[in-house]
Amino acid sequence: MSKDAAAAPAGRWFALSLLGFALLAAALFVAATAADREATLAQGRTTAVNTAALLAGHADRTLRVAQITAIRAEALVQREGQGAIGPGLHEALRALAADAPEIGVLVLLGPDGRVAAASLMRDPPPIDLSDRDFFAAIRGGATEALSPLVRARPFDVWSFTLNRAIREDGRLIGVVHVALHAEDFARIGEQLSLGRAAEFRLLRRDGETTMRWPLPASLPLPPAPRREGAEGVVEETGPDGVLRLVAWRAAPTMPVVAEAALSLDEVLAPFRRRLLRNALIFGLSVVLAGVLARAALRAGRREAEARRAVQERGMALTAALTERLSLLASLQEGEARLRLAQEGGGLGLWDLDLASRRLVLIGEVFARWGLSVRAARGMRAVPLRAVRRALHRDDRAAVIAAFRAALRDGVPFAAEFRLAGAVPARWIGVRAEPRAGADGRPARLLGIALEVTAQHQAQAALEEARATLARRVAERTSALAEANARLREGEARFRGLFNATFQFIGLLSPDGTVVEANAAMLRLGGAQEADVVGRPYWDAPWWPEDGATQALLREAIAEAAAGRFARRDTAMRDAGGAPVTVDFSVTPVRDEDGLVSLLVAEARDVSALKAAQALLHEAQKMDTLGQLTGGVAHDFNNLLMAVLANLAIARKRAGESATEGRSTEVARYIDAAIQAAERGATLTQRLLAFARRQDLKPAVVDLRALLLGLEALLRRSAGPLVTLEIDAPEGLPPAHVDPHALELALVNLAVNARDAMPEGGVFAMRLALAEGAAPGRLSPGRWLIVAVSDTGIGMDEATLARAVEPFFTTKGPGRGTGLGLSMVDGLAAQSGGALVLDSAPGCGTTATLWLPVSPVGLLPAEPRVAPMPAATGRGAVLVVDDEDLVLESTAAMLEELGYEPVPAEGGEAALELLAARGDIVAVVTDHAMPGMTGMALAARIRASRPGLPVILATGHVGAWADQPDAPPRLMKPYDLGQLADALQGVFRKAAE
Numbered sequence: 001m002s003k004d005a006a007a008a009p010a011g012r013w014f015a016l017s018l019l020g021f022a023l024l025a026a027a028l029f030v031a032a033t034a035a036d037r038e039a040t041l042a043q044g045r046t047t048a049v050n051t052a053a054l055l056a057g058h059a060d061r062t063l064r065v066a067q068i069t070a071i072r073a074e075a076l077v078q079r080e081g082q083g084a085i086g087p088g089l090h091e092a093l094r095a096l097a098a099d100a101p102e103i104g105v106l107v108l109l110g111p112d113g114r115v116a117a118a119s120l121m122r123d124p125p126p127i128d129l130s131d132r133d134f135f136a137a138i139r140g141g142a143t144e145a146l147s148p149l150v151r152a153r154p155f156d157v158w159s160f161t162l163n164r165a166i167r168e169d170g171r172l173i174g175v176v177h178v179a180l181h182a183e184d185f186a187r188i189g190e191q192l193s194l195g196r197a198a199e200f201r202l203l204r205r206d207g208e209t210t211m212r213w214p215l216p217a218s219l220p221l222p223p224a225p226r227r228e229g230a231e232g233v234v235e236e237t238g239p240d241g242v243l244r245l246v247a248w249r250a251a252p253t254m255p256v257v258a259e260a261a262l263s264l265d266e267v268l269a270p271f272r273r274r275l276l277r278n279a280l281i282f283g284l285s286v287v288l289a290g291v292l293a294r295a296a297l298r299a300g301r302r303e304a305e306a307r308r309a310v311q312e313r314g315m316a317l318t319a320a321l322t323e324r325l326s327l328l329a330s331l332q333e334g335e336a337r338l339r340l341a342q343e344g345g346g347l348g349l350w351d352l353d354l355a356s357r358r359l360v361l362i363g364e365v366f367a368r369w370g371l372s373v374r375a376a377r378g379m380r381a382v383p384l385r386a387v388r389r390a391l392h393r394d395d396r397a398a399v400i401a402a403f404r405a406a407l408r409d410g411v412p413f414a415a416e417f418r419l420a421g422a423v424p425a426r427w428i429g430v431r432a433e434p435r436a437g438a439d440g441r442p443a444r445l446l447g448i449a450l451e452v453t454a455q456h457q458a459q460a461a462l463e464e465a466r467a468t469l470a471r472r473v474a475e476r477t478s479a480l481a482e483a484n485a486r487l488r489e490g491e492a493r494f495r496g497l498f499n500a501t502f503q504f505i506g507l508l509s510p511d512g513t514v515v516e517a518n519a520a521m522l523r524l525g526g527a528q529e530a531d532v533v534g535r536p537y538w539d540a541p542w543w544p545e546d547g548a549t550q551a552l553l554r555e556a557i558a559e560a561a562a563g564r565f566a567r568r569d570t571a572m573r574d575a576g577g578a579p580v581t582v583d584f585s586v587t588p589v590r591d592e593d594g595l596v597s598l599l600v601a602e603a604r605d606v607s608a609l610k611a612a613q614a615l616l617h618e619a620q621k622m623d624t625l626g627q628l629t630g631g632v633a634h635d636f637n638n639l640l641m642a643v644l645a646n647l648a649i650a651r652k653r654a655g656e657s658a659t660e661g662r663s664t665e666v667a668r669y670i671d672a673a674i675q676a677a678e679r680g681a682t683l684t685q686r687l688l689a690f691a692r693r694q695d696l697k698p699a700v701v702d703l704r705a706l707l708l709g710l711e712a713l714l715r716r717s718a719g720p721l722v723t724l725e726i727d728a729p730e731g732l733p734p735a736h737v738d739p740h741a742l743e744l745a746l747v748n749l750a751v752n753a754r755d756a757m758p759e760g761g762v763f764a765m766r767l768a769l770a771e772g773a774a775p776g777r778l779s780p781g782r783w784l785i786v787a788v789s790d791t792g793i794g795m796d797e798a799t800l801a802r803a804v805e806p807f808f809t810t811k812g813p814g815r816g817t818g819l820g821l822s823m824v825d826g827l828a829a830q831s832g833g834a835l836v837l838d839s840a841p842g843c844g845t846t847a848t849l850w851l852p853v854s855p856v857g858l859l860p861a862e863p864r865v866a867p868m869p870a871a872t873g874r875g876a877v878l879v880v881d882d883e884d885l886v887l888e889s890t891a892a893m894l895e896e897l898g899y900e901p902v903p904a905e906g907g908e909a910a911l912e913l914l915a916a917r918g919d920i921v922a923v924v925t926d927h928a929m930p931g932m933t934g935m936a937l938a939a940r941i942r943a944s945r946p947g948l949p950v951i952l953a954t955g956h957v958g959a960w961a962d963q964p965d966a967p968p969r970l971m972k973p974y975d976l977g978q979l980a981d982a983l984q985g986v987f988r989k990a991a992e
Helices: 003-080 087-098 133-139 183-192 263-307 314-344 383-392 396-409 453-500 520-525 549-563 606-657 665-690 703-709 711-718 739-756 796-803 820-832 886-898 907-916 934-944 976-991
Strands: 105-109 115-118 144-146 148-153 157-168 171-181 199-204 209-213 231-237 243-251 254-261 345-355 358-362 379-383 414-417 426-435 442-451 504-508 516-518 565-573 579-591 596-605 699-701 721-727 735-737 761-772 781-790 836-838 845-852 876-880 900-904 921-925 950-954 969-971
Touching: 003 087, 003 105, 003 144, 003 157, 003 171, 003 183, 003 199, 003 231, 003 243, 003 254, 003 263, 003 345, 003 426, 003 442, 003 453, 087 105, 087 115, 133 144, 133 157, 133 171, 148 209, 171 183, 171 414, 183 199, 231 383, 231 565, 243 263, 254 263, 345 426, 396 414, 396 426, 426 453, 504 520, 549 565, 549 579, 549 596, 579 606, 596 781, 699 739, 703 739, 703 761, 703 781, 711 721, 711 739, 711 761, 735 739, 735 845, 739 761, 739 781, 739 820, 739 845, 820 836, 876 886, 876 907, 886 900, 886 921, 886 976, 900 907, 907 921, 907 934, 921 976, 934 950, 950 976, 969 976
Parallel strands: 721 761, 876 900, 876 921, 921 950, 950 969
Antiparallel strands: 105 115, 105 171, 144 157, 148 157, 157 171, 199 209, 199 254, 231 243, 243 254, 345 358, 345 442, 358 379, 414 426, 426 442, 504 516, 504 596, 565 579, 579 596, 699 735, 761 781, 781 845, 836 845
C-alpha cells in the first residue's frame, strides 16, 4: 500500500472529527450569542418600560401639583372677584408658585386671553395668547387644557402649560396658566444615563407633544404616532433615521402618555462588545486548532515516510493512532480556548438529557455559583434534585412552571432565579431551546446560564427610586390636600361669619367697586349677589339716589381708600323702599406692602336706637317736668303747711273767743280757709303722685264720689271738642285702691282719648259691679270695673299687643312718652286687679280697670273741721326744718299743744342743740334738707341718744321709707290734731 493510500483514511477521519468539533463549538457560540443578544434586548425593553413608567409618574405628580395650584389660584380669583384680576395679585401668585417648586411660572389671563398677572414680575407685558389652541378649547367649554411644547417669551425657556378656566355663573372671567419647564424632565435622563440618542416625550391624548427631551432645535415638532392601550413597547425608526426601542405608559390620573425611546444601537452596544471579544477568542481558538492539526498531519506524514520499512498494517495503525492523539490534543486545546471564552464572557453552557434526566454543566462559572459537583474534563453532571435545591425557595415555582411550559409547547425556556443561601442574593438567568428527538418530541434542552445580579440590583435601585419618588409625591400631594382643606375650612368659617352677622357688610376694592356683599345686606335691598358685585357701591339698590347720600358715600370711600377710617350717619332703604337709619363706616385693609387693597363697608341698623333715643329724650323731659312738678308741689306743701298751721291756731283762738261769748263769724271764715287749704293739699298730693314721689297707699274709696269729684278736671283734660259722659250708679261697694294714683290714671286715659279723637267725639266713663268670672289671672269673685271708652281711630292687633309696653307710643315726636298706659297697667297690677284693652281700627278703644272690692265698708264721713286738741303736752320738742315758715308754724303748733318748741334750721344745728340740752323729749324733723337728710339725722340721734322719739314730717317718700329702722312719718301738710296724735303715738311706743 502506498504512503498516500495509507494516510488518506486517517486524514479524513481526523478532518471529520475536527469539523465536527468546529461545528459543535460554532453552534454553541451562535446559541450563546443569540441568547446574549435576546437577554440584552430584554434588558433594554425593561429599562425603556421602567423609564416610561418613571416619567409617567413624574409627569402625573407634576401635572397634579400644577392642577392643585391652578385650583387654588381659581379659588383666589373667585374670592376676590373678576375685578381683582391684575397686577394686584402678583404677591398671591408668587406665594402659590413658591409652595410648588415644580412650577416655573404662574400666570393669570383675562377673558380676552391677555396676560394680566404673573408670579415672576409685578407688571408683566400684556402678551396676547388668545390664538393658542388651549385658549380655544377653554373658550369652547373645556375646564382644563394642556398646551404643546413652546419656547416661552419673554423668558426664552422651553415649557408646556396646564391651563384651567375660571368661570362665574357659566361665564369665562379668566384663565390660570401654569407653565412647567421642560428642563426639569431632562434631569431624569441625566440621572439614568440612558445614552445620547435616548429621547423622552409627553404626549396629549390627541398625539400632540407637550414635552420632548432633548429639546428641539426648532418648531413645529413632527407629529407623534398614536399609542393604543395604557402601555406597550415597540421598535420603530424615528424621523432622524435611528432605530429605537419605544416604551409608553399612560399617566395614572392626568391625560398624558409618557414615552421613553432608547437607541437600539446603544442598547446592543454592550452585546456587540462582548460578541466582538468572544468572536475574536473563538476565531483565535479555531485558527490555533487548525495550525496544530496541520502540524500534526505533517508530523504524521514524516513519521510514515520514516517507517516505510515497517509493515503496511503497523504503519497504518501507527499513523492512525498518531492522528487520533493529535486530534485529541487539538480538541483539548480547543476546549481550553472555549473555556477561556466562556469565563471571559461569564457564560455557562448546560445540556439536559430529558430521557436520562442528566444535566451537564459546562464552564467554571457554575463552581463560582456554588454548584460543587465532581468535574470531568470541565463538564459537571448534576442531578435535577441538586439543581432544585440550588434554587431559592421563592423562585422554584416560577422556574418549574416556565420549564414545563417550554416542554409542553416546544417554546424556548427562559427564567431568572436566585441561588439558595447566597448572601447577598445572586441572580442567574438561564435560556435554552428544546431539541426534538426522532419521535418529534423534545429530547434535550441546550442552553446557557448568565449571572444577572447587576441588572437586578440596578432594577431594584430603579424601583426604590421610583418608590421614593412616589412616596414624596404622595407626601407632597397630602400636604397640598391638607393645605387646601385648611384653606377651604378657613374660607367656610369666614363665609359663615360673614353671612351670619346681622350687620350689613360689603367688601369693596379701593375704587369703590363691590367685591362681595353679605346675606344681611342682600336681604335688606332685596337683591342678588350678581346684581351688585362688580358695580360701584353707591349704585347698589339699598342706597337712596339723592345727591347728598351719593356725595357722602363717595367721600367716605375716598377717605378710606386714602387709609383713614370713615364713619357717617346716613339712611338706607329696604326692599320696599322704606328708610332705614344706619351707622355707616368704611375701614381700610392693608396688604403686606402697607397699601390699601380692600375696603370693608359696614352699616348697622340704628332705627330702633334712634327711636328709643327720641323716646328717652321725651321721657327725660317728662322726668324733668315731674321733678319740677315735685319741687313745686313740695314747696307749695310747705306753704300750705304754714297756712294750715296758722289757720289751725287762729281757729283755736276763735273757738276760745266763742266760748267766752264773742262772735263766731271769724271762725266760720277760718273754717272756709282751712277747707280751701286742705283742697290745695289734696292737689299737691296729686302733683306729687304725678312726679312719682308718692308710694301707693290703697284705701277704701267710693268710686262714684271720686269720679264725680274728678269730673271738672276730666272735662278740662278731654278738651272742648270731646263730650264727656259719666255713668256712676249709686249703691256700689267701695274699692280698695290708692285714690290719688287712680285719679292720675283716669286723667291719663282722658288725655289718650282726646288724642285718639282729633276731630272730636264721645268720651264715656262707666262704673259697674262684676260678679263671677274675671279676665286673665284674676280669680272669680266680686270686682269693680271702671270702663273708659272713646269713639276714636282705634288700634290694630299689632299696636294693641304692645300698647302697655313702656315707651311704646304711636304719637309723633314730642306728643307722647309711651308711659301713660304703662302706668295705668302698673296701678291695676299693684292694686291686685287688671287692665283690659279692647280696640279695633275705626271702632274706638275701651280701657277697663278691674279693681278689687274693699273688704270693709265706707267709714262715716269725718267732720269737715276736726275739734281742736287740748294743750296737754309737756317737755321740749326739737323741731328741724330748712323752711322758716314751716319751722315757725310747727313751733307755734307745738306751743299751742303745750310743748316747748326748740327750733333748728338744719341737721348740724339740731345735733348741737341735742348735745347742749338734755331735756328734749322728742324730735320732729323734715326729711329733704340740704347737708343732712332727716333719715341721716335720725340715725345720728339713735346712735347718740337711743330711745329718743323721732318723727319725720315730709310731703313725699322714697326707698328709705321701707327701711326697717325708718322713724314714723307725719305727712305734710298736717294740722294740730295730726301733730298731737303723732307725738302721743311715739310717746306711747317709747313707754312700751
